[in-house]
Amino acid sequence: MSSAPVKAYLDILSQPSRAVLIFLRHNRIPHTVQTVALRRGEQKSAEFTRLNPMQKVPVIEHGGFVLTESDAILKYLATVYDVPEHWYPREPLQRARVDEYTAWHHSNTRPHAARVFFMEVLMPSMLGRPADPAKLQKAVDELEQTMQKLGEMFLKRQAFLCGDDISIADLLAICEIMQPLGGGRDILKNHPNLQSWRSRVQAALGEPFIEAHGILYRLRDKTAARL
Missing domain, CATH: 3.40.30.10 (Glutaredoxin)
Structure with missing residues (x-):
């Protein structure tokens, strides 16, 4: 290569x-x-x-x-x-757990978190008007159900989604879960187990995590200033 x-x-x-x-x-x-x-x-x-x-x-x-x-x-x-191998383990059973989450991610965490961000942040900026409240509430409810499943199915009693160390599953998930923060919405506020997981992921990733999400923190502050 x-x-x-x-x-x-x-x-x-x-x-x-x-x-x-x-x-x-x-x-x-x-x-x-x-x-x-x-x-x-x-x-x-x-x-x-x-x-x-x-x-x-x-x-x-x-x-x-x-x-x-x-x-x-x-x-x-x-x-x-x-x-480090924990990102995408070579051991078949551990690797399968990462693949299991990433397959689930594309029809659950990703579209549901992205939809809330689109309706709360992008739609008002593009169309100049807020999203329909009923449609937004439906999107928020669907995202809430997804977060519930994320905790129950993947996090369970382990520190990270697919085991005792961070993997690409956690990285893909956290970037989606942070997205609604751009509109001032913390989607983990009712999920203490996922809040603890987010803290562990952020600690494991360090400065690159903070730098990459600076744009969302700025967007959040800008959104708050308009309210």
Whole structure:
């Protein structure tokens, strides 16, 4: 495999982009970042569309190899680089637990958290009016049910979602769960077990976590100032 740095195409307002960026920084993987500003439509440029016809971030380019989808990207990076094995264990049963969560993630944590953020933050800024209260409440209720299942099915009595140490499952999950904070909503306020888990994840990730989520903290403060 090429020794060239990973070139990551990201927009840090994108949850999966933040997950990839945090992984790269935390594990000190040589990389460069090419910002693709979704709000400006840069993902629709001819140059980016050649890389990813789906016109979505994140994307990585590594020695001529182009890969899309955050789940695949994180597993690739964990496999190619000499990172601690807890990120994506080689032992089949432990690896299967990570794969189990990442499969569940795409139809549960990700869409439900993203929908609340879209309705509370993006929709008002794009359309100039708040989301329909009934539809927003339905989205919030669905997200609440997902958080309940996340704690019951995955966290159980262990420290992290898939075992006793952090994995890419925790990284993908935390970036989604932080997203509604941009609208001032802490979706874990009624889930003390998940709050403790979030603290453990943040402590394990350190400065890269704080840096990557700075944009959400600023968005939260801006939202609060408008209220």
